Structure formats: C-alpha cells, structure tokens
Amino acid sequence: MPLDYPADPFSAVTHAAPYDYYRRLADGPPLRFDARLDCWLATGATGVRAVLEHPACRVRPPGLGVPHNLAGTPCGAIFAELVRMNEGERHAVPKQVLVRALGQVDLARLQERVLQIACDRVPGSAAQLNEAIFELPLFAMAEVLGFAPAQWPALAAWTRAFVACLSPLSNAGQLADAQVAAEALLQSFSRLLRQGEVKPGSVLAAIVAEADAMGDGVLANLVGLLSQTCDATAGLLGNAIVALRAQPQLSTRLSAAPGLWPAMLREVSRHDPAIHNTRRYTADAVTFDGVRVPAGQMIVVVLASAGDAEFGFGHGRHACSGRSIAQTIATACLQAWAAALEDLPLAWNYLPSLNARIPVFHTGEMA
Ligand code: HEM
Numbered sequence: 419m420p421l422d423y424p425a426d427p428f429s430a431v432t433h434a435a436p437y438d439y440y441r442r443l444a445d446g447p448p449l450r451f452d453a454r455l456d457c458w459l460a461t462g463a464t465g466v467r468a469v470l471e472h473p474a475c476r477v478r479p480p481g482l483g484v485p486h487n488l489a490g491t492p493c494g495a496i497f498a499e500l501v502r503m504n505e506g507e508r509h510a511v512p513k514q515v516l517v518r519a520l521g522q523v524d525l526a527r528l529q530e531r532v533l534q535i536a537c538d539r540v541p542g543s544a545a546q547l548n549e550a551i552f553e554l555p556l557f558a559m560a561e562v563l564g565f566a567p568a569q570w571p572a573l574a575a576w577t578r579a580f581v582a583c584l585s586p587l588s589n590a591g592q593l594a595d596a597q598v599a600a601e602a603l604l605q606s607f608s609r610l611l612r613q614g615e616v617k618p619g620s621v622l623a624a625i626v627a628e629a630d631a632m633g634d635g636v637l638a639n640l641v642g643l644l645s646q647t648c649d650a651t652a653g654l655l656g657n658a659i660v661a662l663r664a665q666p667q668l669s670t671r672l673s674a675a676p677g678l679w680p681a682m683l684r685e686v687s688r689h690d691p692a693i694h695n696t697r698r699y700t701a702d703a704v705t706f707d708g709v710r711v712p713a714g715q716m717i718v719v720v721l722a723s724a725g726d727a728e729f730g731f732g733h734g735r736h737a738c739s740g741r742s743i744a745q746t747i748a749t750a751c752l753q754a755w756a757a758a759l760e761d762l763p764l765a766w767n768y769l770p771s772l773n774a775r776i777p778v779f780h781t782g783e784m785a
C-alpha cells in the first residue's frame with residue numbers, strides 16, 4: 419500500500435489522489451463495520467444504492483431531529499424544517515414543492531444571466547478565485563430567488579457563515595456566527611416575501627403558491643436552497659478547474675467547442691465529485707446481502723466509491739433537487755473564466771471537510 423494512502427473515507431475527501439483507495443473500498447464488501455471509526459461503511463455502487471434506497475435508513479438518528487448543539491437556536495429552527503433533514507410526510511410533500519419550483523427555472527436564461535454576472539467578476543488571482551467559486555453560485559441562486567444584486571454579497575456571506583453549523587469541524591466562534599447569519603437569512607426571506615413583488619413564474623412564486631403544503635418550513639427551505647448550493651457547487655467549480663489544469667488539452671478543445679462544457683462538467687462530477695460522503699442512521703435493524711445492521715447505527719455512505727455509477731448528486735428519495743441548476747451555473751462560470759484562468763499560476767490543496775472536496779487555490783509558492 420502506498421505510504422501516503424488515505425486512512426479512512428473521511429481523510430480521503432481532502433486527499434490529493436484518493437481514487438485508488440475508493441476503488442479498493444468498492445472491491446470489498448458493500449457493507450462493513452469499521453471498528454476504528456465505530457460506524458458502518460456503505461461502499462461501491464451496490465452498497466451506496468442499497469442504503470440510499472432503504473426506507474429504514476434515515477437522514478437523522480432516531481429521536482434526534484436536531485443535533486444537540488443546535489437545539490433551541492435559529493440554526494436549529496432551520497435545520498428542523500429542511501427537506502434534507504426530514505423523512506416521511508415532512509420530507510415528501512415539501513420535496514415535491516421544491517422539485518416542481520426548481521423545475522420551472524428556465525435554464526437557458528439562467529445560463530445567459532450567470533454568464534453576464536460571471537463575466538463582470540473574472541478572478542484575477544488565486545485569492546479571488548477562492549472567493550468566486552463560492553460567491554458566484556450563491557449570487558446566481560439569489561438572482562433565481564428574486565433578490566436584487568445589491569443584496570447578493572450579504573446573502574452570500576450569511577450563507578457561508580450559516581453552513582458552518584452543518585459541519586462537525588466548526589469551532590465555537592463559527593457556530594456563534596452561524597446563529598447570527600441564520601437570523602439574517604430568515605429575515606431577508608421574510609422581507610422578500612412581504613414586499614409582495616414576487617415575480618410571477620419564479621421559483622419563489624411557485625413555492626409561495628404552495629406555502630400550505632410546505633407547512634412552517636417555507637422560510638427554512640428557502641434558506642436551504644442557498645445552503646445546499648454553497649459548498650457543493652464551489653466543489654464542482656473548483657474540481658473542474660483542477661481538471662483543466664491537469665489536462666491542458668481540454669481547455670483547447672473547450673474553447674473551440676464551448677457546447678462541450680456541460681459534458682465536461684458531467685465527467686468532473688463522475689471522476690472527481692464535490693460530495694464524497696453522506697450519512698444514514700438505521701431506524702430498525704436492516705439486512706443487506708446477509709449482513710445485519712442493528713437499529714440506531716450510523717452508516718457512512720461513501721458516494722465517491724461508487725465509481726462510474728455516479729452518485730455525486732445522491733440517489734433515491736433524498737437525491738439532489740438542484741442538479742441541473744448547479745450544472746448550468748458551473749457551465750456559465752467556467753465559460754466566463756476559463757481563458758483568464760489559463761494565465762494564473764495555480765496550485766491547490768483542499769478545504770478541511772469530512773464530506774465535500776473543495777480546492778483552495780494558491781500561487782504555488784507556498785507549496
Ligand atoms: C454541484 C453541486 C451540487 C451537488 C454535488 C449536490 C449534491 C447533493 C447530494 C449528494 C445530495 C443528497 C444528500 C443525501 O442524500 O444525503 C443533495 C441533496 C439536495 N440538494 Fe444538492 N447538490 C448540488 C447543488 C445543489 C443546488 C444548486 C441546489 C439548489 C438549487 C441543491 C439542492 C438540494 C436539496 C434541496 C437537497 C435535499 C434533497 C432531499 O433531501 O430531498 N443542490 N445534493
């Protein structure tokens with residue numbers, strides 16, 4: 419085994435070259451107990467699919483809708499309502515509303531609009547690129563939702579602060595900032611809805627029209643659309659830029675045939691995806707392929723070990739609702755930036771994370 423080999427699926431996420439390790443995981447049993455991590459691992463296409471499809475494999479531990487450290491806080495109030503964090507009717511009904519609303523987005527218009535926004539903000543340094551891969555997708559979603567451009571930078575900053583509450587790696591200061599950001603985001607959405615200027619035919623109009631079906635979760639799930647966009651789309655953009663660096667001939671092909679950008683991004687999602695792990699918790703004992711997992715266990719679902727089966731946007735009832743939007747935003751950003759990026763000296767490592775693979779670029783001098 420090579421010396422610098424990931425020790426486990428968590429360290430693989432930010433490892434320079436983790437894909438041999440993932441292939442090895444996929445060659446092993448689809449479901450195994452990892453005594454060192456004290457949890458189960460679902461690996462390879464078979465293990466990932468089986469767990470994500472199983473009705474008893476839930477997104478939250480039994481009896482713990484909201485993590486202890488968020489209970490009774492603004493972040494906890496949002497967390498409790500997110501479709502991503504709920505099951506049963508509290509998931510299925512609002513999920514349908516979101517899927518319908520996001521399905522109405524005119525992707526060709528979105529692509530044009532994001533191209534304009536991204537052309538106005540071409541990164542001129544590694545530091546600007548690190549900001550841009552987070553900001554641009556959030557600006558684009560804020561536009562889709564109906565916020566005026568003057569509000570985008572604050573919304574992007576609050577969203578980035580809010581998502582810290584979803585990571586087990588966050589410190590006390592980040593958690594405190596996340597609470598302030600959660601309040602600010604909820605207020606921004608309630609102001610937007612009160613203004614009574616919701617554009618007919620927009621995502622917001624579609625969600626508001628079905629507010630009853632969303633229950634108390636309208637505002638929280640609107641915040642959720644921004645938070646789900648944040649890290650994942652930054653990862654897709656960043657990993658695509660890494661691919662362009664690793665294969666310079668790609669840039670030449672893509673500048674000659676820009677119609678190939680969506681296909682290029684699909685390849686990036688397959689071979690160097692943004693989201694490597696998710697988690698499920700058994701509500702009852704479940705048996706897969708003769709392996710019995712008792713109730714109340716955590717299963718780390720190693721999406722990145724599923725190889726060509728492409729589970730980077732999830733699968734089953736919690737599969738990503740924003741896939742086409744994310745791909746459209748990323749396509750437009752890369753079209754706008756690719757030529758300028760060719761001239762930037764870039765090296766990279768990865769942001770600390772147990773789930774998302776997001777490059778941090780630098781000039782290479784500190785490497
Ligand atoms: C490249 C960008 C993206 C990637 C790789 C990605 C990936 C994922 C994955 C893996 C899941 C499933 C999590 C699980 O089952 O545990 C998910 C769920 C979700 N994503 Fe995305 N996502 C991206 C962008 C977006 C965007 C732009 C939006 C919003 C427009 C969005 C909205 C959602 C929502 C609402 C869910 C929860 C669905 C549910 O639980 O029913 N995503 N995403």
